[in-house]
Amino acid sequence: DGGITQSPKYLFRKEGxxxxxxxxxxxxxxxxxxxxxxPGQGLRLIYYSQIVNDFxxxxxxxxxxxxxxxxxxxxLTVTSAQKNPTAFYxxxxxxxxxxxxxxxxxxxxxxxxxxxxxx
Amino acid sequence: GQQLNQSPQSMFIQEGEDxxxxxxxxxxxxxxxxxxxxxxEGPVLLIALYKAGELTSNGxxxxxxxxxxxxSFLNISASIPSDVGIYxxxxxxxxxxxxGTGTSLTVIx
Numbered sequence: 001d002g003g004i005t006q007s008p009k010y011l012f013r014k015e016g017x018x019x020x021x022x023x024x025x026x027x028x029x030x031x032x033x034x035x036x037x038x039p040g041q042g043l044r045l046i047y048y049s050q051i052v053n054d055f056x057x058x059x060x061x062x063x064x065x066x067x068x069x070x071x072x073x074x075x076l077t078v079t080s081a082q083k084n085p086t087a088f089y090x091x092x093x094x095x096x097x098x099x100x101x102x103x104x105x106x107x108x109x110x111x112x113x114x115x116x117x118x119x
Numbered sequence: 120g121q122q123l124n125q126s127p128q129s130m131f132i133q134e135g136e137d138x139x140x141x142x143x144x145x146x147x148x149x150x151x152x153x154x155x156x157x158x159x160e161g162p163v164l165l166i167a168l169y170k171a172g173e174l175t176s177n178g179x180x181x182x183x184x185x186x187x188x189x190x191s192f193l194n195i196s197a198s199i200p201s202d203v204g205i206y207x208x209x210x211x212x213x214x215x216x217x218x219g220t221g222t223s224l225t226v227i228x
Contacts, residue, residue: 004161006161033215033216035218041220041221042123042125042207042218042219042220042221043162043207043209043218045215045216045217048215058215088159090161090162092161092216094216107150107152107164107167108152108164108209108211108216109164110154110161110162110163111161112160112161113159113160113161115159
């Protein structure tokens, strides 16, 4: 089945450690996104990528890093510089990808999320 | 970032009642999306709207794209217990998607 797969679903990390969250999609979508969700709050954009080998910072990129070496993969690394990393992380993708200057008119599809807890 | 004002923040309703929630933005959107999120899961797309004035239904759900392109609303008719969850509006005014703060719906049997 086509979709977006995030792993792991649950992750525990000690303070000072980096951790990488995986996101893979087989929808042939050009654009991919990472969002952070805190309890009782909406989704905040961390990073997004409209095409391979290109990505842009979202509203809360500090303490995070990404790569987009393949169209289907967009891993997120939560670094030790992120002061409050405990959260629910959501990866998403959309079909539009004609370059980051193009307006995005497509639909956004989500993975099931990864819950990161820092001990 | 882009601000999407979604209201109400939460709703407690009796099973069978109708529900209405809305979302407004500070800029023009070319697409409005409505999602539902169950606890611990990713949001699932309910309805997508692409044209100003468009009214679209998906079962008991109806959503409209406002004429000004700065607002949208979602109605749920004859609510049932499985409607419980958080509903989000979203839209891409440019090359990013922005989300409302969500409406938490509780349905009392």
